[in-house]
Amino acid sequence: MKTNIITGFHAIEETVKSQSENKNIDNTENTTKIFYSKAGPRVKKILELAKKANIPCEKKTDRELNALVKNLPERLREHRGIVLSGKTPTRLSIDTLMAEFADKKSAFFVLLDSITDPHNIGSIIRSADQLGVDAVILPERNSAGGYEVIAKISSGASAWVPVIYVKNLIRVAQMLKREGFWIYGADGNGEDVHSINFAEKTVLVMGSEGKGIAQHLKDTCDKIVSIPTQGRLDSLNVSVAAGILFYEISRR
Template identity: 40%
Template sequence: MTSSDKDFVFGRHAGLDYLKTQDADHINKIFLQQGIKENFANQVFTLAKQKGLIVQTVPKNKLDRLVQGENHQGLVLTVASFEYADLDQLLDQFDRSNHEPFLLMLDSIEDPHNLGSILRTADATGVDGIIIPKRRATGLTSVVAKTSTGAIDYVPVARVNNLVQTAKILKKRGYWLFGTDMKGTDYRQWNSNGKTVLVIGNEGKGISRLLKEQMDQMLTLPMVGHVQSLNASVATGVLLYQMLNSRNPLK
């Protein structure tokens, strides 16, 4: 399934990566800033020519208007809707391959920069897929794509109607669910092997009560300073690298 609206990919890294990895039918228009450095412009024109796409050179203020003042670095693509993975198909694929996947479930992450950063770290640590809710949460947007610096093209993201029901389905399929909380097991003791789902809560409210009831174990990040919470993407990053250490111990 896909989102219904057209969107943008912008920024040099994200834009070039999208041109390299996506089919031409996913890209509607390519806007390049007039007077941009020749080396970068040549890269854009070369990739566009390979896909049979036209590059429009336009003034900087047009790009500013398209992305509402975001830092586009001279390149904006108008693209077809970002694609979401089908969760059932994804789970069946893991079962067929006898792979023990590691999934992230994000409970109402609202800041697209947080989702983009989480996608970037998820790609770096080998996360097999991300689950987000359809309502009261950011979806896959141009800001998410830019912040992810291309990771949006590599980490499957599934959008579901109800996280609690999805959690119950995952448990029936043999997945262990781990949540985050101020009170829980020290994350450094976490063994993430097996079919595992890490659940990250909303930036301000944490994991909702009904979803928390589905957790097999709660994990906590020790705090020794004055601030007793971490940004959602930072906390996720710490936990994902513990997952990577747990699954790939040093020999």
């Protein structure tokens, strides 16, 4: 397994909290460790949580922390005096996810097609955590990034919402349909979301603001839904639209 370096107070704090609580993470080979250089209030809070979770903490110099983060993408290198290091947790596979929800009456998954902007992905995962989404499914290629990026841009929400990478979104959508899920695609030309009676087992497919959902993936959808708007711009930001649709679906 790859060793990851996570930066950002929220991302580290939520990762620490999830170590002992999150059923979506396999802790049998837990190698998580925290390195810190400054013990300000935010860092002290994280260190206390780490102690409760039996995560070792070690004091380092700022120069040593800089060396730990030097190979990260530039936007992730600001460590603010604390860094979390550990092997990538074993996340649920799509098959394991399906098995977990096979006997449940209700489930809500989100498929994100070609959404590559990290900030949009992060906002969507944070909304997913707040509004009852059971899993976010991303393509292995043409997405925003790996575990380190997702952890920071979602402010740690990915520690609680399973984020699953798959090779082929179309095949996954077809598999979910066979398992009794209804597939809803978000598009500006769809049916008014307020008129939709969403199924108990729902999959929402969202595409990028520019291209939307790929046509072959759209063809697998049972319904295309849209958010009625009154403005003159062409469309809502995808993360804003996601939050609205998540709320509507959570009311089903």
